[in-house]
Amino acid sequence: MEDSQRKHAGSKGFRALENRKQDIAYNHYLNSFVKLEDRRYLPNDNVIHQLVPLRAAVGTIVMTPTQFNEVHFSPLGTCFYFSENNVPNDPLTMALLEREKLNATKTISTIVFVSTRDSKGFNISGYIDLEHSLRRYKTAGSKSHPWADIFAGRRRLEPNHQDLSFINWSNGRVHSNDSDNYKVIPDAVKGLCFAHKGDGSMLSIEKYITEEHPLCKFIESPKHGYTVVYDHYIRRKM
Known part of the structure; x- marks a missing residue:
């Protein structure tokens, strides 16, 4: 006793x-x-x-105590950033490393579009909420993309039916899911849109592409295929 x-x-x-x-x-x-x-x-x-x-300055997000503790006092420790490890010099990998901490601190929110072939050789494509996916991997491991292997060059980044949007071109099946950061909004005029839950901004994918948006970056990776990175600077609510 x-x-x-x-x-x-x-x-x-x-x-x-x-x-x-x-x-x-x-x-x-x-x-x-x-x-x-x-x-x-x-x-x-x-x-x-x-x-x-x-x-705080416009465009700066101040984390709440809960958000701060999730980033800096997670079970895996404060240094669990892939950007602090040695990784292969791949264009997509390097672009994501540049954005990792900015996403973790809620400075920007990044959506990654990937068009590639899956392990069976079928054409697939999809949109991935980077911060949401990284955080799920750090806390749940196998329930998300295998980021440790992806950044180490052992695996390719392949979208799946749990991401924001996913299509398997061999059978035409389409999946969409809201993430912690975005709500998926298909629009008959604007096309596929994502509404950021934090500041209410609407991200029109078609507008990003056709207007050569400065926060839209096209990347061709030898390993990961054709990709596009969309950055959204999170606005501070007044």
Whole structure:
């Protein structure tokens, strides 16, 4: 009985210590947005931190404590970024590495279009929510794309029926799914659109392509085939 109580008390103490570490780290994160004039005119840190989301520059997203902890205190640790590993010099892989941390911190949101052949040789294509897929892999592993093998050059990036949109051209089957970041909206006039759940922006794929949108990048990868990367800079809600 006493051993059980000691273990329980030790567990509570460990959780309290972890919570304290997370609180301190989040306060340091908020301080990165604070300017010198803020400290001159505002009474204390609590007030300053409450105002940070309201005073952040347009286009800057300030993470909530929950979002911050998901990024920096995940079970796999703070350094679980593929961009910190040595990866093959593939055009698509390098483009995704450049966007990994920006997606994790909710600065941008990236959709990846891939047109390739699956392991059986059938033509497939689809749209992938990069942040959603990476996060699922980091927390659920096999339930998402095998990103560790993809970035290591051992596997190709192949869309599937769990992604935002997927089509198997051999049988004509089409699948679509909302992700944590996007709602899929087929439009008879605008074509396939994705509504960003965070800021309400509507991303028209047809418009990105036909107007040579600066945030639309066409990439031909020897390994992954024909791909397009769509970047959306998340707007801060006023």
